[in-house]
Amino acid sequence: MRSIAVSVILVIFIALLPALTVISSLSLNVLGFSLLSGWLGTGLIAASLLLMIRDPYWASWFGGLQQMYRWHHGMGVLGFVLLLAHPLLLAGHYLPLDPDIAWEYLSPLNPQSINILGWLALIIFTLGMAATFVLHLPYGMWRRFHMLLVIAIALGLGHIWSVSGFSISLTAALLSAAISVGWRLLRADRGIGARPYEVSAVDHPAEDITEVNLRPLARPISIAPSQFVSAAFFEGPHFQGCGDFHPYTVSHIAKDGSLTLSIKALGDCTQHIQSLEPGVAVRLQGPYGNFLLDRPIAPEVWIAAGVGLTPFLALLRSQSLTQHTEMFYVHRESESVPYEEELQRFATNQALLCFHSLSMTNDLTLLFTWLENIDNLNKKQVYLCGPPPFMAKVTKWLREHDMPGQQIHFEQFDFR
Ligand SMILES: Cc1cc2nc3c(=O)[nH]c(=O)nc-3n(C[C@H](O)[C@H](O)[C@H](O)COP(=O)(O)OP(=O)(O)OC[C@H]3O[C@@H](n4cnc5c(N)ncnc54)[C@H](O)[C@@H]3O)c2cc1C
Known part of the structure; x- marks a missing residue:
């Protein structure tokens, strides 16, 4: 827990660093807020890249890759909103003084390099964000669109450089972005050190x-x-x-x-x-991952969909259960179900394991009927693994049946 708190504080500090180094020079007016939103947005986005490097040690300090990705998304979205506010506030500051100057800050037709860089960064950023949150693209295509964000960040840093040259704030953002992108591409994607x-x-x-x-x-x-x-x-x-x-x-x-x-x-x-x-x-x-590590001592319900069985299978293959466990294996097969025989054997040999193999389509009624019949379901710890739509449906059902959020644990077979 302590390592998670330290990692979170470190990332927040790195995100705030560019803004902290300029804050004393900003005036307390709309212009000052515009510059502050620009620096905060830049810092958040640069620091959010530290959360996509997929380093095993860094991920375990941060409480797992899934947690890292949640923060990566949250910081990215907040940073994007602040960056959108930056030109609007800037124009808002000049509007009462001179509408023509205000328009120059917003106009995509303004030919100054600082304006072109800022506009390009925002357009490309918007495309990258749309690919992540709006369009449901195939993974490979999503990844290529997501890489656009790196180009947008480079253009954004170029925009800052053309306004104020090199500064401590710019160097802080540049370093955090360059180290993260380099680390991700060389270590995680090229596999150096694998x-x-x-x-x-x-x-x-x-x-x-x-x-x-x-x-x-x-x-x-x-x-x-x-x-x-x-x-x-x-x-x-x-x-x-x-x-x-x-x-x-x-x-x-x-x-x-x-x-x-x-x-x-x-x-x-x-x-x-x-x-x-x-x-x-x-x-x-x-x-x-930390899905089934350090589990609270309490009766458990395991729900695996398809190949989402693997974390549970690994656990059963390595050790005997210490808690009463109700296991549901949801699959589409009606015969020759992979691993079913092995799981039946575990259930025969371990009194604590109660195993159910459920052959189903997208309709999860059968699973929900079984779950409804479990005594004191909301006093148990529930562990789910499978594809995102399945997990979303089961989690929704559990929440609607008064299952406290902290008793639902999941591993999602998708990272975006
Ligand atoms: C934590 C985790 C554990 C997993 N464990 C297993 C397992 O034990 N057995 C198993 O069969 N599958 C597992 N998967 C899913 C597996 O990673 C994908 O099926 C595989 O990457 C698909 O690649 P593809 O090129 O064949 O298909 P694609 O068509 O490229 O992808 C199909 C889907 O797989 C996911 N995916 C693809 N590439 C990646 C990637 N590089 N990183 C994250 N997700 C990706 C995306 O959700 C995508 O929509 C796991 C996924 C995650 C995130």
Whole structure:
């Protein structure tokens, strides 16, 4: 908890730094507020980039990647709103004095470089934000649109430089943006420093799921059940992986450091992984996530949808339960359900586990009927894992049935 508080304070301090270094020179009028909103917006956006670097240590100090992304979004949106307010306030200051000057600050036709840079930054920023919050784009396209934000930030910093040259405030924002973007591109996306592994075995527990065993070729990643890694598959004897890093929860951790991933064919890269073979080179980063770590001592309800089973599977494969656990495995299959037999065996051997396998479509009525029949449901801790629409529906139902928010824990198989 202390590390989370320290990390949050550090990020807020970095976000405020550009504004703090200029605040004493600002006058207490609309012009002063306009400059303050510009500096606060710049600081927030530059510092929000520190929260997208996907570094395992940084993420664990911050309370997990999901928490980091929530802050990243919150700070980005607040920063964007402040940046939109900056030219409006500036024009508002000059409007009573001279409407022509006021219009010059807003007009996209003003040919001064400072104006062009500011306008371009705002337009590109708006496109990047729309791609994130308004348009429901496929992941790859969303990512390319999101990268536009880096160009918008560079143009925005250029706009500041053309107004006031280099200053401590600009340097603070520039440094935090440059370090974050460099770190993300080199470490997380290019995988510099990622650990080398090799595919040692491949199995197919279902038509669209590949179970992959990974043997470490150097010091293995130290990981706990329910955590996930970022994995990239490269070359093998007859296989060429897509080489991009994608997050997968480990479904088994062996004593020698070998890891198992259970990968469902969802898009291009995971579809291709279905034809994986032993000998393929893999690089892993992590560990990430804290989903089933440090759980309160209380009866539990687990709800897994499809391949969202993996964190629960990893836990059951590694240790015996210590709390009464009602587990629901929601899937679309009516026969040959992946891992069902193994889960039935866990339930037979462990009195604390009560297992239900529910074959369903998008209609979750069957699950909700089961949940309604659980005694004292709202005194239990609920753990959910699966695709975002499923989680949203189940969380809504739980909240409508008086389940306190702090008793609902989830791992979402999507990062945006
Ligand atoms: C924390 C976490 C744990 C996961 N664990 C598993 C697992 O154990 N087994 C499993 O089969 N799948 C897991 N996933 C989902 C898996 O990462 C995606 O299915 C995979 O990345 C799809 O890639 P694609 O190119 O085949 O498909 P795409 O069409 O590119 O993506 C399909 C969907 O996968 C997600 N996705 C794609 N790329 C990424 C990325 N780089 N980072 C985050 N999300 C991405 C997006 O939601 C996207 O809409 C997990 C995801 C997360 C966030």
